[in-house]
Amino acid sequence: MSLPENSLNSTPLASRLHIAIFGKRNAGKSSLINAITNQEIALVSPVAGTTTDPVFKAMELLPIGPVVIIDTAGIDDEGALGELRVKKTYQVLNKTDVAILVIDGETGVSDYDLEILAKIKEKNIPVIGVVNKKDSSNYRREEKKKWEDLLGFSLLEVSAFRREGIEELKRQIINKAPGSFTDIPLISDLLNPGDVAVLVVPIDKAAPKGRLILPQQQTIRELLDSGCIAMVAKESELNIALNSLKQKPKLVVTDSQAFKKVAEITPQDIPLTSFSILFARYKGDLVQLVEGTKAIKNLENGDKVLISEACTHHRQEDDIGTVKIPRLLKEITKKELSFSWSSGFTFPENLEDYKLVIHCGGCMINRKEMLYRLSVLKEKNIPVVNYGVFIAFALGILDRALKPLKN
Known part of the structure; x- marks a missing residue:
């Protein structure tokens, strides 16, 4: 996965609109990325399955501003490794603000396209349909209306290779983009x-x-x-x-x-x-995270606690997630607890095993991804707090720390 560096002068990756491109292998997703960015960002090859892990590219898309374009593996990938790639592609949906579904103009709409479209709609993500390869001699233009009927929306004809139709695609992205995603204040x-x-x-x-x-x-x-x-x-x-x-x-x-x-x-x-x-307020649901502190007093010996971080970093000798927070939780509960850790862009699937989740501030993931994680925990009735809320609670100063946010 390719990620841009953050600096004081650049918009952080997690604060950008996330635009993800989905479709079958060799539909032209990577070529479309290159056409949109006007750079050779994604590796393009006639060999199916060239894109494996999601590729993130930060850019400016006016008048929206800073965005991230995400190239994903083909949704029809095969084999054991292919299944893992498809799984990562589906995980990208949890951070997607606008989805682009690329249909191969030579083969048409497949069951794979309809399956990913159903998941996009399930998550209420705005979607743009693109039929690629309009320049190909094998382009099945006469079937475009049938494909549109299957999908339920119009398809924009493009040639990613010749970079035709790209400006209209950018206009559609601008029209579909949520208008207030950057309006949430931090301080x-x-x-x-x-x-x-x-x-x-x-x-x-x-x-x-x-x-x-x-x-x-x-x-x-x-x-x-x-x-x-x-x-x-x-x-x-x-x-x-x-x-x-x-x-x-x-x-x-x-x-x-x-x-x-x-x-x-x-x-x-x-x-x-x-x-x-x-950040609990900026990225997630502060009320839910504060509510999660009520579960701390109910922890019993042997209960499992998940400590989840949205990034990977070098662990220090007195690391906050692996050392300080477990130590503090044991001190205030007086219980022998079982700790597990997760990090990066994936969230564990066995959440039902845990009596409490302690999540980091989420500075490296976007608000959509953080809200998705919180919604999963709420649906499973698993209490969650973030680092700052937990530490303030453990030190007995949570009410004071929350007071400025109530004015």
Whole structure:
């Protein structure tokens, strides 16, 4: 899987509109990616099954702005390995904002196309139908109306090879794109222009050398875009930062791992929360995540707890997910619990085994993917909290951390 790097000046992958391309092997999905991006991004070959893992390409699509185009493996892939590829293709649906279904103009609509279309509709994803290879001598143009009747919508004729019909496809993507996916605020609705927010950013062994982690970057950028003032300090310099201000800051936001120390330093009359709690609201369902804390007191010896992270990273000696959170949960419950871990873009299938799920802030997945995960857990009646909500609860400061978000 190919992912773009994030920087303070680029829109994070998880905050972009996700446009996924689905279809059979050799329908021309990869060629269509190259045509849309006007780059040779995806490997193109006459050999069926060239695309294996999903390929992500970040780009600008005006007037929408930053988007991610996702190339997927063919939905008709075969064999044991092919089944795994198809499974990954279906998983892409959980993060898809707009779907493009590519029909092979030489072979027409298949049962595979109808099957993926049913799953797209089941998830209420806007879909655009494209029939490719209109330049081919084997293009079955006379059957296009029959294919449209089968699918239930019109098909746009394109030639990905000759890059014909691509501008009209882009216009259809713009028309289908959800209009408010970038309008959800992370922090800007909690302050007014000119207000000061103090951001507490620990620099420990887990911090990436020479840069800030994504939640910190996004928070700083949104504060600047909103005309607010961001003061950044380590927890060891928080007292100095607060005392240097002529007026009280409107909000203090801390990394969850420094929550206890920051709560002790920050006066009670200054609102306090964490990056992870901001992301609980920004990416998911804060009410559901707070409700999940009620299950903690009911945990019994032997109960299974899943700790899920949406990204993969190098584990540190005192890693938050594998060490700190299990230790803290054992301390407050006084129970012998069984822990499991998951990471990356997949979510475990055996969720019924768990009495509680503790999820990361979700900064590396989009809101659609996070809401999908939460909906699965809600449907299965499995309580869930995220890192920031859990840590604030365990330290006895959850009410204080939630108060700024209720104003």
